Amino acid sequence: MKRLFAGAALLAAFTLAGCAPHAAVKPDSTITLSLDEAGKQVADADEQKVLDALKMIEAGKIQLAIDGPLTEVVSKYEAMYAGKPGKVFCARGLVDALAYAGMGAKAVNGNADVSVQVIGPAWAQAYWARGYAYSEMARYADARAELEKALVLSPMDSQYKSELAFTYQRSGDWEKMLALYQEAEGDAGISGATPEDAVRLKCVALRGQGYALVELHRLDEATGAYQGCLKLVPGEPKSLAELGYIQGLRAKAH
Structure with a gap:
């Protein structure tokens, strides 16, 4: 990501x-x-x-x-x-x-x-x-x-929480990263000044959750997070790419 x-x-x-x-x-x-x-x-x-x-x-x-x-x-x-x-x-x-x-x-x-x-x-x-x-x-x-x-x-600022979550991504603290991105998702509607901002912030938070969940080997939940972003922004390329990555992981496991 x-x-x-x-x-x-x-x-x-x-x-x-x-x-x-x-x-x-x-x-x-x-x-x-x-x-x-x-x-x-x-x-x-x-x-x-x-x-x-x-x-x-x-x-x-x-x-x-x-x-x-x-x-x-x-x-x-x-x-x-x-x-x-x-x-x-x-x-x-x-x-x-x-x-x-x-x-x-x-x-x-x-x-x-x-x-x-x-x-x-x-x-x-x-x-x-x-x-x-x-x-x-x-x-x-x-x-x-x-x-x-x-x-x-x-x-209650979603962007700041997502930025903080990114620092935990870089240090490999997936649980802390996941928790912060979950909070960021919940706060998106409050800190987004427009509906478009709220959607963008929520999608960023969902993608972040998906990344952390993949690292935690919770692939079904990760798939759900990326699909959640796609429901908000159909065709969102980063989510589509990550879903393809998850499919590849599952194929290797069989």
């Missing part, structure tokens, strides 16, 4: 057109997001830095991307929220923003009186992109540390 990377899936934070930019969900929860009038996500300056860093990574300037724009974005938010009470979450869209706002007050040491702020995705994306960059350099322990930071901010 090839590298599961979806840089184009980076989505901007948004504001509902015609609504106040700060929408109170409950007394201790505030969502701060931004949409254009058509309801499309618009990247802010920090998200653009992350996108620029991804281009640098793809051009082979990996360490420069980490040390430059990605660390710049991370340092900005770490300084901004250092020592402040309450909990901050990063959301890609309204669905995950509402989910975080609803769960947030209970997520801080069981104390329901803490404030919760849901902001756009740039901070978590910067951690994710640093994790992706470290994976590209085969520094998987460093990648995991960054991806786990991203998931603290966005605990």
Whole structure:
């Protein structure tokens, strides 16, 4: 299975057109997001830095991307929220923003009186992109540390969980890889800002599960995972190729 990377899936934070930019969900929860009038996500300056860093990574300037724009974005938010009470979450869209706002007050040491702020995705994306960059350099322990930071901010983000699962693929921890891809599948509908995004994220997670299940010699379950992706995306080439591989394994066993 090839590298599961979806840089184009980076989505901007948004504001509902015609609504106040700060929408109170409950007394201790505030969502701060931004949409254009058509309801499309618009990247802010920090998200653009992350996108620029991804281009640098793809051009082979990996360490420069980490040390430059990605660390710049991370340092900005770490300084901004250092020592402040309450909990901050990063959301890609309204669905995950509402989910975080609803769960947030209970997520801080069981104390329901803490404030919760849901902001756009740039901070978590910067951690994710640093994790992706470290994976590209085969520094998987460093990648995991960054991806786990991203998931603290966005605990229901399917893409981040799939990226973390990939690091366990590279170290051969198939059970951990499988568990994370299963979580990523479950979170696809929440962290996908559009139905198309949700389908793409779910298919990535199903393919990842299929890969892990093959390595665990659970071929019937692996077949089911790849077929699940094909139900979502008929003719999806990677799933078809992996199903062919499974058929070959079964033929060799007889």
